[in-house]
Amino acid sequence: MTNVQQGGRVALITGASRGIGAAVARLLASRGMRVVVNYRSSRDKADDVVASIGSTGGRAMAVEADVRDGDAVLGMVEQVRAAMGEVEVLVHSALIPYAIRSFEEISVDELGSKVEQEMRAAFLVTKAVVPDMTSRSYGRIVYLGAVLSRRPDEGMIALGTAKAALSSFARFVAQELGPRGITVNVVAPGPVGGLLHATLDQEQQQRMAAQTALGRIASPDDVARTVAFYAGDDSGFITGTTAPVNGGLTMD
Template identity: 90%
Template sequence: MTNVQRDGRVALVTGASRGIGAAVARVLASRGMRVVVNYRSSRGEADEVVASIGSAGGRAMAVQADVRDGAAVAGMLEQVRAAMGEVEVLVHNALVPYAIKSFETISVDELGSKVEQEVRAAFLVTKAVVAGMTSRGYGRIVYLGAVLSRRPDEGMIALGTAKAALSSFARFVAQELGPRGITVNVVEPGPVSGLLHAALDQQQQARMAAQTALGRIASPDDVARAVAFYAGDDSGCITGTTAPVNGGLVMN
């Protein structure tokens, strides 16, 4: 039986208009959290996520902000505080665009820009919520990583390097914020169904699934449930860790 949390904590999910972010928003709302659905440009999809949460009896709001923009992040937090209060749970999922190129063809600017923007976005959203979490002596921060940070794949040097930097960043933040009652962890998905359709055909996806110990590719809900564990009270003595959600494609 699911351990349902009904404490009404305020959770901010960045990049939550679709895919993993939308799944996370719905799962957290189903566990009693009041969810902020952040989006950059997909207002219609964000509104659909909010509506689906509302129709299921939850509470959510959509707030636009490019999380690479400090002023936009500050404005988003002002809106959230006015409507719901301080953010107690941050799930940073927003994906910064990147070049899909080999080491031979990628430029130093393309690689460096991805790494810089990845860390910049994580830094800005984390800075924005830490004061409120500190005032309560409670906080949950979850970053979405990628299995590519540990399992290289063709053309993915920019994303893999950036997510490796994010994982390292998370451990430093975890160490510093731990005494304040704030936990910081990374959920690291492998390939996710529903997000591969544009890149891989059914046969390719089947071959990828066959490489996993479980014989299947993770769903957005699989990832969302792992995030929800770190976002809740059951994970209160876990920080600075990385949880792989890849069906055993890569094992620690």
């Protein structure tokens, strides 16, 4: 870890070594924030994200922590405070592993483990940054949800149920923290390109894209732009909401 020049809000992005988290880190850095790229095991990928941000004049650092470990989370926030200052923006995008099974196949332990670990991680990272946000009377918290919390799909009961719990949690936290100048929102993407390539063939991806009104699946950058809105000052009077970044796969 190295010290980072001061200036710009400090944004901590969990699970930022790849995918949506990496896209968010790059975008927030391009908008002047000092970015913390959290990772659990992918040190090389996290360093690549930091290097790419630095190559364009941005400021970033990588910090290892398993967001399900309370001591590791507190240690991460302390490192950030020493190197950059107090965390003002939290984007929680770390993906917690889960079983892909139908209701008939999944066990209560597999379902319960995903819900428990999802909530544990969200709770711990939020708890760790709220004191500093409170002291500054300013904070932006953004959780990565999923369209599956409202639109069930085969084999995704564990992920969908956990993300539904996360959305409910976010509303309670938003209500409690609002008087402190802290907003809390959820960005709930549908299928995202890159994340699907390892699990779906081209025909399956095309079929999924055809279900959206816009005729394509999202890119990590599509999701990152919505996250960046919630992470910035333009969203200052919006809290307790969920943004469906799914190209019209679902419509309210």
